[in-house]
Amino acid sequence: MRRRPFALSLSLALSSLLGAAHADEGMWMPSQLPEIAGALEAAGYRGDPRGLAELAEPPMNAVVKVGGASGAFVSKEGLVLTNHHVAFGVIQYNSRPDRDLIRDGYVAADRAAELPANPDYRILVTTGFERITDRILAGARGKRGRAYYDAVDAASKAAVAECEREPGYRCSVANMYYGTDFYLVRQLELRDVRLVYAPPNAIGNYGGEVDNFVWPRHAGDFTLLRAYVGKDGRPADYSPDNVPYVPPAHLQVSTRHVKDGDFAMLAGYPGVTFRHRMASEFAQQVEWQLPARVALYQRMIEVIEAAAGDEAARVAYASQLRSLKNSLKRAQGELDGLRRSDAVRVRREDEAAMFAWLGRQAGAAAARADIAAAQAVLDRAAATRERDQLLAAIQSQTQLLRAALTVQRLAHERGKPDTQRESGYQQRDEALIAGQLKQVQRRYAPAVEKALLAELLARHQALPAAQRVPEFDAVFGATPAELKRRLDALYAGTRLGDEDARLAAMRADAAALRESGDALLRAAAALLPALLRLDDQAKAREGELLRLRPAYMRALIAYRRSQGRAVYPDANSTLRVSYGRISPMSPRDGIDYRPLTTVAGIVEKHTGQDPFDAPRPLLDAIARGDFGSTAEPSLKTQTVDFLTNLDTTGGNSGSPVLDADGRLIGLNFDSNWEAVSASWMFDPRYKRAIHVDLRYLRWLLAKVYPAPHLLQEMNLPAE
Amino acid sequence: MRRRPFALSLSLALSSLLGAAHADEGMWMPSQLPEIAGALEAAGYRGDPRGLAELAEPPMNAVVKVGGASGAFVSKEGLVLTNHHVAFGVIQYNSRPDRDLIRDGYVAADRAAELPANPDYRILVTTGFERITDRILAGARGKRGRAYYDAVDAASKAAVAECEREPGYRCSVANMYYGTDFYLVRQLELRDVRLVYAPPNAIGNYGGEVDNFVWPRHAGDFTLLRAYVGKDGRPADYSPDNVPYVPPAHLQVSTRHVKDGDFAMLAGYPGVTFRHRMASEFAQQVEWQLPARVALYQRMIEVIEAAAGDEAARVAYASQLRSLKNSLKRAQGELDGLRRSDAVRVRREDEAAMFAWLGRQAGAAAARADIAAAQAVLDRAAATRERDQLLAAIQSQTQLLRAALTVQRLAHERGKPDTQRESGYQQRDEALIAGQLKQVQRRYAPAVEKALLAELLARHQALPAAQRVPEFDAVFGATPAELKRRLDALYAGTRLGDEDARLAAMRADAAALRESGDALLRAAAALLPALLRLDDQAKAREGELLRLRPAYMRALIAYRRSQGRAVYPDANSTLRVSYGRISPMSPRDGIDYRPLTTVAGIVEKHTGQDPFDAPRPLLDAIARGDFGSTAEPSLKTQTVDFLTNLDTTGGNSGSPVLDADGRLIGLNFDSNWEAVSASWMFDPRYKRAIHVDLRYLRWLLAKVYPAPHLLQEMNLPAE
Incomplete structure (x- = not known):
């Protein structure tokens, strides 16, 4: 750099x-x-x-967005370092029965051997980041609710359309500080990406699901890709004639050693955080949202497991169950973490101090009025939170009913010009929808879906009238007995269990759908107005919060400034930097985690069974102890991963970790379990990030699955 | 001291x-x-x-045997400190529906409130430890096999009988170095033991089964008892007129602080270790014994779980299943540990070096001949190891068949003078046998016992003829089909499922039993000669090993001496001392265990549910942070437990832990999971012992469940 x-x-x-x-x-x-x-x-x-x-200068322009996560250029010929799990789709896409790149890994012997990624795989290089707040809000000023929302939406779409006029670029508008500022982000879209080097899955994903979120960790979660462009140097679809992209900058992998306490910084594209939400939202998350989610997901899991009576049903629902259990575990982990950090009390006290300070400032009254209005919007939303949770589950956890609702919504949206259709229902989305409708078959059993709906709709029936949705009562009845009869009739009277029937319904126009005799399609038609109405209400609330939250954020920023502190915006998938140090942690009384792991841990964990089936060449190399210049001198062995206190969240996968001189020392790939709650609160006692130690990468390339040409390209010693 | x-x-x-x-x-x-x-x-x-x-002088005579484990006098008026789990039977014995001492703990306000233990509870004070090798071996010299065994057995019984002539003493002969030396151990037997102070179970056993073998630990596993004697100062049964026993010495609880690295030593009665077994025995343990045990126990668990079809059967076998699962877990832990320590290779190399050294010494040929003969005995035993494992399981894991075998064996033994009966079948054992026969009812379901026997006996049928026992083939048939018929007939034709029938059979004489029409009693009668024959063979092998192993032990002792090292005898429930230091440990790559835990961990683990249901008074006292002089200054909080590298095994529960000046700093109560294999091999990387930090005891007595009179009696500050 x-x-x-x-x-x-x-x-x-x-x-x-x-x-x-x-x-x-x-x-x-x-x-x-x-x-x-x-x-x-x-x-x-x-x-x-x-x-x-x-952003458009080194080193930041060496940091890229890869496959929805992060990565970095590491050579002047377009070599990109990211995680094995971020490039997993590329590895899978290039695997065949006779060439299992997931199991065996891959080392491209030369450029010609580099394998094209799936055509939709992208590397994005951020080239512009321009504050356009005035332009976005110009049309919104004086408006409220849904109108405010629509004005921001229209201005954003217009800015994106204008920006994307230059071919090869993808643009987006990023909302910073909850509607306070808007930035136009411009990214070069590299469409020809190739697989250069992947370790075997048993290295890249060593420990698999068992070690997910676990420290101490022993995964070599990295892959090298290469970006190609047309001979004119501009983004192009894959072609054998394309040439390596020459990035404006790249990062140099360090050849120095690292240790506990060393400075570290990281750049990447963190997805979403809630750190600057209001204290009442923290309380709602801890006191209602997460406990309610845990309870509902637990119940849905029980219902599915009890209703999946035969092997076919168990197979059909295996994936949904796994996903529900994973969500349940995460929700419980987040809840435990927020309680451990006493997040509600901490945030409440901080907010109270801010309000006290605000009361002494000029213009406090107007700010307090906006904040009170925002709180009122949140309170109104909270009044129907039980219902909204149930409706979300009904739409996300069913297969046939969801298909019927999707088909009806699509027919409804098709009545508008394409640009005005709801996002997700535009012409470009129809292939994806068709694909989802085809998948229903493999994930559905009528008895299970009816049992799940009986549970969720009975809960809806039990809500006070003010929360209930009349259309749902009309379709499903108002008593459990009636509900059972209606569900039996709906599922006896539908042909949507057949793939052909679903795809035909998708192709049908609104008029034909209206006349359909299919019981479930008729039910979906009756429910659609309710869902559209609720959707409109949600957007109106969103518009109000876009209008009102900035008062809260400005107060917070000013208050922090009065304390000599700056405020970062909550994460929103734009490029961010965090800094800190290589850091141990104490997860519980009596236990210390060291910040660096070694290959000894690979051997300790090795069972020969997935996910702890370290490859023989790796085990042999460890046994030989031939580590060369990459061995950590103080430990006299090869390190594998290291731990920092860097601030990360989902999306930071593949983020480069730099030392005090900007040299690349690590590759971020996970957080520890104790940090699950960090999307809401950063607790320095527990928040850690887990990185591949790039000395491990260098050793693997030098000694285990050799790629001397890549070490040379990255300007690294041969061993 | x-x-x-x-x-x-x-x-x-x-x-x-x-x-x-x-x-x-x-x-x-x-x-x-x-x-x-x-x-x-x-x-x-x-x-x-x-x-x-x-042994008969301070401080060793302050260390006592308590309820099968260890303890120590801590005041001049007979106060004894041991573990909560060692005194659990005493606490349970004194609990009633309206006075739940397990849940609530107990603080005797004065001497009158001290509660008598169950009448069979004993405290033993070792007063003599005399080497009597010549006396024990005099009659054995020149003999072999069973005759050698019987000569040693007779001489031991004679020595014990002579020693026990003085009332109030219990004596035993301890075999040191596998037959090399014999010691006469003389112990004063205190029969009036009373409960003085017990914390609630949720302190004494905090973490319960979940935390068993776990570090970091947070249990206050201690109880105070008091020994009483008659007014003449001699051991006596409980009487309200008895007076506190004045021990010849007691230990002083330290008022100093302790820290990582401090010297520590421990005295107690470790049960059994195998450290000096031959390399071939290490190999057999790791390569056959433990894997075979894991496989057989796993299979027995599966068979019982599959066969226990109804709730009644599941309840009946719950305890047996729990015990099998616990044994399985321990066997797997021991196997993992011995593999991790590479125990077979280490022991083989050590033994090879010893043999090389031995070859250069005078008298090597005679020693080598004895050692080779011992190895041949072990090899002969190994030739039937599969069968012996199955017969042991058949006798230990069945209820009705075991009852029938016990009744037949008892009748057989009753034909001899009482002193010559097999140990366990003497007159003094009959009450215990009757008790066991009564319990059969609650732990038996015919379908489960038949399924278990079908599995075990089918395995016996599948053995080569050289291993099979003809009497078993005769009773149960030689094919699986025949086996099933015979088992059905046996269990249809027995009345031993009735308690009255079992007790009547126990009372019956040998002649009446011979004429019994009960199918299972007849089967047991047919099997008994085989079991007696195998028992005789085992004792003959034992005799040979008693005769031959000393050559191996003498070679080992001499070899170690040539290296400047001493050899302790393997543990055998006699008083032993180990020393080392307060010590952290690294259980796996990247993890360090601190050697001291604090009350913060009690709060972290607290869920409000057993076994993590810390009592409210404890949580409140922690929240107040009022720790007084017992708080560790460097941590500014109250410690709970600490970890040392002391050498312990089962039986060391309740052992006092002393500092460099002989002051009492801790109370041993458990080992870490990684040390399960230490009964065979001491691996300094993983072997640790877990102790109550006596500062925690002092704090509980001072601030949480106050007992100022006991602190005063122990010469300790009030807080």
Whole structure:
């Protein structure tokens, strides 16, 4: 990376006091880094923080979005480092019965051997990040509710359309600080991506689901891809004539050793966090949302398991059960974590202090009025939270009813011009919808769906009248006995269990659907107006919150500034930077986790059975102890993964981890279980991120599954 | 404890070089401690090791055997400290529906409130430990096999009988170094034991089965008892007129703080270890015994679970299943541990080095001949190991068949003078046998017992002829089909399912039993000659090993001495001392266990549900943070348990843990899971012992469940 003289950063000393109070927490927009330069330097960063602020300059333009997650260029010829799990689809796409790249891994001997990714796989290079708040909000000012929402939506779509006029770019509008600011993000879209180097799955995903969220970890979760472009240097679909993309910058993998306490920073595309939500939302999450989710998911799991009476039904619902159990586990983990961190009390006290401070500022009354109005919107939404949870489950956890509702909604949307259709129901979405309708077959058993609906709709029947949806009562009846009769009749009277019938219904127009004699399609037609009405209400609420939340965020930002602290926006899949250090942790009384793991742990965990079936060449290389220059001197063995206190969330997979000089030392791939609640609250005692130690990558490429040409390309020693 | 001037120990410097190579391993006879004085002092012991050698002098005579485990006097008025789980029977015996001492704990307000233990509960004070090898072996010399065994047995019984002539004493002969030496152990038997102080079960057994073998641990596993004697100062049955026993010595609980690395030593009655078994026995344990046990137990569990078709059968077999699963888990843990420590290779290399050394010594040929003969005995035993495993399971895992065999064996033994009856079938054992026969009812279902026998006997049928027992083939048939018919007939034709029938059979004489028409009693009569024959063969092998193993042990002792190391005898429930230090451990790559836990862990683990239902007074006291002088200054909180590298095994429960000055700092109560294999091999990486930190005891007595009078009696500060 580019270095600037140290002296330059001295002029930033005053403004860069900001942020020092929050040394570990923060997913900073690169543009904020000069503002928190003092904190960055105090933490040990040796480069110039202003050098990190420019998205279109090195090193930030070496950080890319890959397959929905993160990655980085690591050579001047378009080599991209990301996670094995982020590139898994590419590896799978190139596997055949006689060439199992998942099991065996892959080393492309030369450029010609690099394997094209699935055609929809993308690498995005962020080239523009422009604040367009005024443009987005110009048409919204003075409006409220749904109108405010529609005005923001229309302005965003227009900005994106204009930006995307140049071929090869994908654009989006990012909402920062909950409607306070809007940024136009412009990304070069590289469409020819190829597989260069993947370790065997038993290295890349060593430990599998068992080790998911687990520290100490021993996975080599990395893969090398290469981006190609047309001979003109511009993005192109795959062609054998394409040439490697020459990135504007790339990161240099470090050849130094790392240890506990070393500075570390990370750049990537974290997905979503809720750190700056209001205290009442924290309370709702901990006191109702998560416990209710745990209870409902637990009940749905019991109902499905009890109703799946034969082997065919158990197979059909295996995936849904696994997904429900995973969601249940995550919800319970998040709940446990937020309780352990006493999140509601901490956030309440922080907010109360902010309000006290705000009361002493000019303009406090207007801000308080907006915040009170936002709270009222949240309170109104909370009044129907039980119903909304049930309706969401009815629409997401059924197969045939969901298919009927989708078909009816599609017919409804087709009545509008394509650009005005609801997102997800546009012409470009129809292939995806058809694919989903085909899949219903494999995931459905009538007895299970009826049992699940009986459970969910009985709960709906038991709600107070103010929450109940009349159309649901009309279709399913108002008593459990009536409900059972209606469900039996609906599922006896539908042909949607046949794939042909579903696809025919999808092709049918609205008029034909209206006349359909299929009981479930008629039920869906009767329910659709209710769902459209609720959807409209939700968008109106969303519009109001877009309008009102900025008062809360501005107060928070001003309050933090009064404390000498900066505020990062909650994560929204835009490029962010966090910094901290390699760090141990104590998960519980009496236990310490060391921050670096070694190959000894691979051998300890090895059982010979998936997911702990370390490949023989790896075990042999460990037994030989031939680690070369990549062995950690203090441990006299090869390290595998390391732990930092960096602030990450989903989407940060594949984020490059840099040292104090901007050299690449690690590759982010997971968090620890104790950090599941970090999407709401960063607790420095428990929040850690898990990275591949790139010395392990170098060793694998040097000694285990050799790729000397790639080490040379990355300017790394041969061993 | 008594201190001797430091200068005295200097004279021991030469001999006490011995043992230094093995600083952590060793369950030393107290009489060996002068021999390893140098190692003890190098480890940090500040007293005179010779002071520890005398069993009948302080501090060793303060260490007692309590309810089959260990304990120590802690006041001059007979107060005894042992584990909550060692005194559990006493607590249970004193609990009533309206006075649940298990749940609530107990604090005797004064002497009058101290509650008598169950009448069979004993505290034993070792008063004599005399080497009587010549006397025991005099009659055995020149004999072999069963005759050697019988000569040793007769001499031992005679020595015990003579020793027990003085009332109030219990005596036994301890076999050290596998027949090399014999010691007469003389113990004062205190029969009036009373409950003084027990914490609630949710403290004494916090974590229950879930935390069993677990570190970090948070249990206050202690109880205080008091020994009483008659007014004449001699052991007596309970009487309200009895007076507290005045022990010859007691241990002083320390008021100092302890930390990682501090010297620690422990005295107690470890049960059994196999450390000095031959390399071939290590190999058989790892390569056959443990894997075969795991496989057979797993299969028995499956058979019982499949056959226990109704709720009544499941309840009847719940305890047996729990016990089988526990044994399976332990066997798997021991196997994993021995493999992790590479025990077979380590022992083989050590033995090979010993043989190489032995070959260069005078008299090597005779020693090698004995050792080869011992190996041949082991090889002959191994030739029928599959059969012996099955016969052991048939006799231990059945209820009705076992009852029939017991009744027949008892009738057989009754034909001899009482002193010559087999141990376990003497007059004094008959009450116990009757009790067991009564219990059969609650633990039996015919379908389960038949299924289990079908599995075990089918395996017997499948053995080669050389292993099969003809009487079993005769009774149960030689094919699976025949087996099924015979089992059906046996269980249809027996009345032993009735308690009255079993007790009547027990009362019947041999002649009446011979004429019995009960199918199962007749089967047992047919099997008995086989079992007696196999028993005789086993004793003949045992006799041969008693005769031959000493050559191996003498070679090992001499070889170790040539390395400057001493050899402790394998554990055999006699008083032993181990020493080491407070010690962290790394159970796996990347994880460190701290050696001290704190009350924070009690709160972390608390769920409100058994076994993590910490009592409210404890939680409140923790929340108040009022820890007084017992709080660890470096942690600023109250510690709970600590970890040492002391060498322990089953039977060491309740062992006092002493500091470098002989002050009481801890109470041993468990080992870590990784140490399950330590009965065969001490691996210093993984062998740890878990102790109550007596500062926790002091805090509970001072602040949580106060007993100021007991603190005063133990000469401890009030808080």
